[in-house]
Amino acid sequence: MPQTTRRRFTATAAATIGSAAISNSMLAASTPAATAPSERINVGMVGMGARGFQLLGDFLPLNDCQIVAICDVDDFHYRDNAWGKGTAYGRKPGQEKINKAYANEKSGTPQKGLAVYADYRELIAHKDLDAVIVATPDHWHARCTLDALAAGLDVYCEKPVTHLFAEGKAIVAEVAKRDAVFQVGSQQRSDESFQRVVEIAKNGLLGDIQSLEVGLPPGYEKPMGSTDVVKPRETLDYDFWCGPSKVLPLMQARHHRWWRGHRAYGGGVLMDWIGHHNDIGQWAIGAERSGPTLVEAVNWTYPETDVYNSPHQYTIRCEYDGAITSTISSRNRQGLKVIGSEGWVYVRRGKMEASDKRWLQKDFSAGPIRMPRQQSHAANFLVCVRSREECIAPAEIGHRSITPGHLGYVSEALQTPLRWDPKRETVIDNDKANTLLNAVTYREPWTFS
Structure with missing residues (x-):
């Protein structure tokens, strides 16, 4: 060609x-x-x-x-x-x-x-x-x-x-x-173990889904490296690295790898991981293109350092249509547990557990609802570039999977639960929350439009 x-x-x-x-x-x-x-x-x-x-x-x-x-x-x-x-x-x-x-x-x-x-x-x-x-x-x-x-x-x-x-x-x-x-x-x-959990849930083997336990790692409790302020090396364009965000003093504890601890550059470990396990949880309950109806931040704690401003320990409580609840928390066991009226299933990378051991067998089929198996996540992208079909992790689903994290930050800032309209993507009857949620401030000359 x-x-x-x-x-x-x-x-x-x-x-x-x-x-x-x-x-x-x-x-x-x-x-x-x-x-x-x-x-x-x-x-x-x-x-x-x-x-x-x-x-x-x-x-x-x-x-x-x-x-x-x-x-x-x-x-x-x-x-x-x-x-x-x-x-x-x-x-x-x-x-x-x-x-x-x-x-x-x-x-x-x-x-x-x-x-x-x-x-x-x-x-x-x-x-x-x-x-x-x-x-x-x-x-x-x-x-x-x-x-x-x-x-x-x-x-x-x-x-x-x-x-x-x-x-x-x-x-x-x-x-x-x-x-x-x-x-x-x-x-x-694109991982078969996580897809199997979704298949078990969608084929009704758990009965009525009651709750999700989404376990994420805790944030940084202390500086993760030297806090000495240094001048950028000649090979690094640090001003460009900061880009649309504010320019904070350069230090090892807030640069490569550890930048996500400060909200100028990331959303903490919370936002680093929520797009993984919460993504699978919302997929399992059919909310991957919608989201919760109520979100509340509870029991957040912060590191005793001004190097970072993202939480060390955190819990976000959510409610979904169908009387399904979830907790997204650093206090939960890391991974995802889907709990229903007839059983439960747990998964994390490299490990899967279930109330029914048959579900863990390699040749087990959960039922007629099957998730699309991928050669790899990267290969799926290339396949779709050629076919023009939707990828297995499209933009909307990726955005929806992290929305409870964004809402959690707003709930924590205002110290109030938020009623959420997932169809309109707006906080109900709370102008201050919507203003915080949609705020975007780029450093000149960068613009957001």
């Missing part, structure tokens, strides 16, 4: 390929040696930190895509480790990793001239780009994503899909407006 016709192909593929062909031949296309080099999907990646490198590990082996451009504001670093210790990240190590992977390719053509950028806008403008992977800190997710969508690109964005609630609404609207393919990096949705 010539580069000049790639977009025309992806725009019309859904109309010319039957659903059976999509599920079979397209999945086969994501295996090595299945796609000619000229037919590969050209992908750019923004963010060459630890998560970016993990995603390289997911996408590089897939023969139907080609990483043609990368971007980061830092040329070279060692994340939160001492200098020279552990894995190196940044533009140069990312370039080396990609070139090495393609040089070792046994089929097709190795990478030709990987483009390396320090400004994501230049990457988005890269010639013949088809899709962008956003693996930045949370406060950059919306700006990178909205600009990529505006350029006609499909997007794979890490969770949580956005830093602020209003950003999430904007992305959902933009994806729909442009009929774009969007995948949230909530990989648990």
